[in-house]
Amino acid sequence: MRDDSDEEVWTLVLSGDSRHYGAIWDRHRDRVFWHLMAVGNTASTAEDLTATTFLELWRRRRAVRFVDGSLLPWLIVTARNVSRNAARATRRYERFLSVLPAPTVVPDPADRIADRDDEHLIALRAAMAAARPTDATLLAMTALEGFTIHEAASVLGLSESAAKMRLSRLRAQLRTAVTTQPLPEGGP
Structure with missing residues (x-):
């Protein structure tokens, strides 16, 4: 099959043997891609x-032109046209987007409702923001992601004892930050 010209293989495709379309794809997809x-x-x-070029090949299957029995020149010209059309469409889309007004940033009302009366949550977030990044990552890995202290420590390049000490200090800081806030009425 590899020795048959594209024109001979294409005749088989047009006669209804779709397997030969794959042979054309195998022969020329890399050249079209590159x-x-x-x-x-x-x-x-x-x-x-490349996929669009071969779609055009199928769509225009009765009108393709061969050069010395090869479809490759037709595919290259079609690929070039497909590329230019795509670039033109991208430019039109970008021009369209550039004339649109900038979106207004609207805060999520759920955030205001969730946090408005919870001083403990606000204090906890502030304490976490003030923590060293390594300590915050260590806490997230152990408390949220379920890693053991040994696993988290090895990923962060800490000894297990250093990781335990850091976690202990961070927990104490968080506890202090949260308990210094007055509890709401009716709270525990």
Whole structure:
């Protein structure tokens, strides 16, 4: 099959043997992809445009032109056109977005309701923000993610005893920050 010209294989595709379309894909997809990369597309864009080029091949299957029995020149020209069309569409989209007004930032009302009366939560967040990043990460890994102190310490480059000491100090700081806040009426 590899020795058959694209024109001979394409005749089989047009006669209804769709397996041969895959042979054309296998023969030329890499060349089309690398051409699209060479004209300045990113790899992911070139992959999408390669697929679009072969979609155009199928869509225009009765009107393709062969050069010395090969579809590759037609595919390269089509890939170039597909790439230009995509770039033009991207420019139009970006122009459209540039004339839109900037979105207004609206605070989430749920945040105001959730935090408005909870001084303990506010104090806890402030204490966590003031903590050393390594200590906050250590607490998150052990308390939230379920890692053991040994696992968290090794990831952070600490000894297990140093991690235990840091956690103990951070917990004490958090406890102090939260308990210095007056409890709401009816609280424990």
